[in-house]
Amino acid sequence: MNELLERLQRHFDVNNINVLKPGMTTLKIGKDSAEILIRELRDREGYTHLNFITCIDYIEDGIFTLVYMLHNYDSKHTLGVHVDIDREHEEMTSIHTLWAQAWTYQRELREMYGINFPGSPRLDEDFCLEGWDQIPPMRREFDTRVFSEERFGHREGRHSEVPRVHMKMELYPKRGGDEE
Amino acid sequence: MNLRDLLSPFFVWQRAFEKPYTSIRPTIDRPGAPAYRGFHINVSEECVGCGSCHSICQNHAIDMVPAAEFEGRTGDSGLRPRFDYGRCCWCGLCVDICTAASLRMSNEYAWISEDPDEFHFTAGVDDKPWQNNEHGYRRAEGYHLYPPKRIEMDMLSPDESVQSFEEVARGYSEAQAKLEADRCVECGICVATCPAHMDVPDYIHSIRDGDYEKGLQLMYRTNPFPATCGRICTRRCESVCPVGILGEPVAIRWLKRFIVDQVDAKDYPRILNDQIIESGHRVAIIGAGPGGLSAAYYLRKKGHAVTVFEAGETAGGMLRYGVPSYRLPDADLDKDIAYIVSLGVDIRYNTRIGKDIDFEQLLQDYAAVFLSTGLSVPSNMRIQGEDHARVLSGLQVLADVASGRDPGIGSRVAVIGGGNVAMDAARVSRRLGAEVTILYRRRIADMPADEEEIHESQEEGCNIVPQAIPVEIIAADKPQQVSIKWGEAEMVQDPTGGRPRPVLQEDRMHTDTYDCIISAIGQGSDLDFLSKENQQQLAIEWGKFTPGEYQQSALQKVFVGGDVANRTADAISAIEDGHHAARGIERLLNPDGFTATQTDNTGEPA
Amino acid sequence: MTLSTGHSAALDFAQPEPPDLSSGKYVKLWQGPQHPGITGNMSLELVLDGDTIVSCKTHVGYLHRGFEKLMERRSFIQNFTVVCRIAVPEPTFNEYLYSHAVEEISGIEVPERAIWLRTMNLELMRLASFLMWIGGQSGAFGQYTVPNWTLAYRDYVLDLFEEMTGARIYHMYIVPGGVRAGLPDGFEERAREIMKGAEKLLDQIERVMFNNVVFKARSKGLGIITPDMVDPYGIVGPNARACGLARDIRKDEPYLAYDRLDFETISGNEADAYGRAYLRLQETRQSINLIRQCLDHAPTDGPFQADMPNVLHWKVPAGETYVKAECTRGEYGYYMVTDGSEFVRRVHVRGPSYTHAIAVMERLAVGTNIADIAGLMVSLHTYPPEIER
């Protein structure tokens, strides 16, 4: 395991190596060399299985972290490759030539986060949504509850009381903490 | 293709001879499994309406709605869960979290309707056929969604504690406090029960956040004695804490103490940031106990010039003289008082109303008077010989010890009484090296003292003799000693339904000799400073006031509070009286700017 | 057997050029979303030349509920009730993986009894799911007897679930920290009886379905997956095992009590629809065996839940993990990132159908007869809700 990481560190600018548990490690690499690293892992290091591609929205840092989870069946080791991309320029090299299912993930990320993968097939086709007219729904700033209430509405006739407030109103309306 | 493959499908026919397994009337023949998660049942009498079910429901399927009165547990909020079966997913988390275990599930599952607006019901209130169903999901034994046991407070061992006046409860560590604060379900039922209506869930929340300064601010909104109450409060809040129904209540008092312990006294002005804009009004307060000082604090915050008249040498009243320092160290009481004084409250010590200043004079000089003189006169036992020199009052013993004087109790002491003062006197005597016997008229379970106090005094070696009625005090052979004649009592049921009465058994009399007898059977008020005329006007009954709205007495300018005006006679009630009187005085002095506390009553789920 | 699973340059998974529909030679046909042959809604946009498929596009999203978004605004305890809805025929895998991910990040040790109960629950689920699948596969080839048997028998397994967990479909039994209850009285005997019946049923099915000349004729040679396709297409589970790769997470990276159970990874050597179906039949039997072992070994007393903080304001420390389990269709995984707050930062649910129903299906469908497309779809054991979540 350590040899692999050493090798990777020698050839690539990987950082933030994080051993999550035996059999699973994550590392971070720059956007430009990510595709080469993943290709290298697949072809030379035996990480032949792509578990998934996903994205984490760190809106407070202004980045999307793409996660490529690769698995090596021989060493039973899983390697998570993290790639930070700018939230404003959300674009990433496509890896659809490496795995057959990669373009599906990229299509999903396009729809759910708005990330562009130039060259990836059927990228702009609807995947799960149809006629979506809002910001991509998985972005953190999209509030699904507010949207649902506005567009779909709820049945009327619901009202709930907070025990504490209710008891104050009923039992000691003039006492308790004064409003500042 | 071979013949076997061709023929094998026809084995299907063998099934024709098997017993059919169609259920003829599915809904009737097939009830849900015994532990099926079907429609909800709520035992309304057990429910306290804490709203934990509402908080945990991820679908916002539960509304808390006011329901008709139930003979429920104390602290019942009066709300009951109302279910929206257009939302509920029957996960049963509400059953799992239910603090009172009143919420259950039946194994009924069929509800068909044409009207989509019909799928609402208040479990246990609306009549539903499954309310009395015996089957259905119940929380399994040993399954908890919050820790039922409280975090133990470190205590000095009884052997150590009797050696000195050092504080017995050592306080929570930060880790312990966070774990204990984590147990709170944030229902807020305690807020209603707390006489001062402290924002308990909010300051417990601030512990979880590690924001103790905010916690302190929250506490000062309703209570300027947090360090004191964090140690000696009678904590009625804990008696209604729903977490305590199935487990142990959240240690609200210790958590309050923890917050105060985390904040240094010199940071108080910065944190509390009480801005005072002088109003020009002058208010007199009689008595520098918790009630008087609480009123002083809130009046001072409103900008009034406050003068407190105190008969004793120091401020604190009963907290100072009546509570021994192993329960409330002087430093902590001073922490609270010093902050109140720092706002510009003028305390005139050694000033007795009626002797040094006339009450009528106060009424003339000040815009309002708050009267909280407390109960300072020990009650008599009303038995023969009780004026013997070796019969001491519990209050006097405590005051002597608090002031650093030797009460001179000797080495064998009998304490008469079962209240907190009796326990304190007994434990103080233990610390002074005496062997202590406590005589109490009723059973131990009937003792008005805190259970914890009773337990700790027993642990420290006080011998409690219950059902013992003092009959006579007799002079002993030696002048430093005194004898007491007492008789055993039998508890007799009261035919009118009151609590059982002890009845003296004439044939079982004992006489014991002690170095002194400490009488601690209660205290009365000293209102001699009021003229007869005033006493009549102020409607005093049994030495106590019965205040009106905002603690106002029959005299418009006079407000009353503290032990002298309430039944509970504990610090937290006095503090609230002071706070409420301050509100009343504010209303009197500044009628235009006054608004009663209002909070919006919306319960929209977050 | 060593097989080459490396990525060969010859494999080309570029998207084929769309056929020229205006030529009048082709017919475009939509299959789905309401196709009765599959579990869940998914549609195939097929282009036919005669009755041969020349191009296939999978369309999903009919069941998209945005679980990953919903989970980001629910607390950790609330999420466990949501996750089981992701895959209706196999909710417990979601429950287990979600709970396991939370436990792993927050360092909660699950008691022994809960481990065994979880294992048993998962294997019962596998049995129920396979029974349903066998029915689906048989029905897709026009035999309606077997589905009626298996679905009716699956109901008995659901009865066991009802007793054990309190619900038929959405069990919500495996919670972060353990399970919600022990086994009810008499459960073991009833379970053993149902296992016995299931075994008998599987023998009958083998005879009626697998020896059936029509089934054989239609499923043999259909949708062949070659070993060199496995990794490039991300094929997992029985689909991969059927072509000879002995890959089973239960054996390779054991979780729960699988390292203490006696079983062998089953792999086949015919990677067509028939081979896959037969392999699944074997795995169903294996599952029955595993349930029996669980019944033998599961402790009957002791705690079934770890000490938990107050779940109403449970903050899980910041962390990241990927946990996976072998569900009936292969590797099911939960990737979880937490940030120390009361809410999860990100959960990604990896369902095996994601690749099977799209990339693999689109490739295998080409050249297939239109009549076999439903059978092919079922033989890949696709389940749309886990694709779109």
Added chain:
Amino acid sequence: MIKTLGTEDTLENAGLTDEEQQLFSNARPRAYEPYPIKAVEDFANWARANSLWILAFGTGCGAIELRPLMTARFDANRFGVAGRPTPRQSSVFIIGGYASVKTLKRIIRSYEQMQGPKFVIALGICPINGGMYFDSYNTVNRFDQYIPVDLYITGCMPRPEVLVAGIMELQNKIKAGRCDGANRYVENFDWYKANQKKVIKNWDMPDYNW
């Protein structure tokens, strides 16, 4: 070529291209009128109630409990229930729980294609008030805003037993002549359409499919 009606009482079909406009009708739906003789209508209702053909379109999780319904244990066939793969032959549409926006479009199409008299049963909590997915951006909350529903069965999931009970309830309702969901749809057609178009943003089908 389908007959195009005059402009005063026709649908706009604005979602269709000019070419497609020619292929679809622009007629409004017509309400069902009962037979003038009550006995005949009662007989027809009795017949309808005993041949409920279900559209085999499992729109949500509810589909999983529909399948056991047809097996020997619950045997819905004895109530005259049978599954049909096409809306043209079906009279009952069982909404199996939540409806995502994408599926709602297909539900509307399928529902409108069903021949009257037709009935809708909504299964589970989600069609009532959003249920589990009340805050999801892709599922509708109040199903009765889009399609008229004759009967609601609450539960998550409702068990096959209660489905059987629901079917029996529907039969009673039909026999009593109280199933007027389809007529409500016709009478409030514009309201339903407005609601549908509010959530379906890519309306590329005729306003009424039949």
